[in-house]
Amino acid sequence: MSDPVSAVARDLAEIGRLVDDDDLDTALSRYIDRVVTTVPGCDHAAITVRTEHGPQPVATNLPAAVTENSHRPTVAVGPIGEVLAHREPRYLGDTRVDERWPAYSALLRRAGLRSCLALPLPANRTRSAAFSLYSRTPAQFDSASHDLILLFTLHAGSTFDNVSTYHHCRSLVTHLEAALDNRTTIGRAQGLLMRHHDTSTDDAFDHLRTISQRHNTKLRDIATQLVTAQDNGKFASVLSTLTSAPTSPSPS
Known part of the structure; x- marks a missing residue:
């Protein structure tokens, strides 16, 4: 029979593959549950x-x-905030007696929590x-739980890097798609003006x-x-309205 740490390592590898398959919500949820x-x-x-607004949970x-x-200023200076600021571990052994982070300890006590271990994620x-x-x-x-916690911490860094990279790429693709859509629409409008006025590309863009x-x-x-007006058969009338309408005041 394999040891518990090896079994957890195999399960975490499977969770990592879920991230690779873009099933992010499932991956993070399974990770925290595990x-x-x-x-x-x-x-x-x-x-x-x-973040610039303070600690922000992502999972x-x-x-x-x-x-x-957790984002309140008096709470953000607690152990999590210090880990994020200094990238050093913090341990809150008992929220009833620890006096280093009174606001954070009080917040955890109200939720029935007595201890907290916070570790920096070793990731890029x-x-x-x-x-x-x-x-x-x-x-x-x-x-007694040192090995398991270390394993989870190391894997959390890798998992979070994968998630961050995925979101960055998705955001980049979204912006590129929007830029291409805008460019295509502007190009179509230029073509319509060129045909309507029998003019050049530059003149149509200036218009x-x-x-x-x-x-x-x-x-x-x-x-x-x-x-849209062209697609609805109203190009000439909409162009006439846009061209002849009075200048709108600039925002103050």
Whole structure:
């Protein structure tokens, strides 16, 4: 029979493949659930990133009362905030007696949590991230669970990097698709103006820009109006309205 750490490692590898297959919600949810069911005494877990607005959970099964208040300034200076700022581990052994982070300890106490271990994620990113475990039992997460916690921490860094890369790529693709759509629409509008006025590409673009400035409206929105009008058989009338309408006042 294989040892528990090896079994967990195989399961984490499977979760990593889910990330590769773009099933991100399932991957993160299974990851957090696996932490809670495997690490002795762990009742909740979270992955948190540092943002300009303070610590922001990106994966968590913490009670809503904790996550909804974790961005408050008095709470953000707690152990999670320090891990994100200094990339060093922090351990809150008992929320009833620890006096280092009173606001954060009080927040956890109200949720019935007594101890917290927060570790920096060893991963490649510009923004720091933290992996935190929570227990209803004080002085939890001792040396007996060290190997499991270390394994989860190392894998959390890899998983979070994969998720971050995926979201970055998706965002980039979305922006590129929008840019291509805008370029296509503007190109179609130029073609319509060239045919309507029997003019050059540059003159058609200047005409679009003039209308855009006249109406204080983005160029792509003017182009969309003209293309839609053409599709509805109303190009000439819409163009006439846009061309002859008075100049809109610029926003103050």
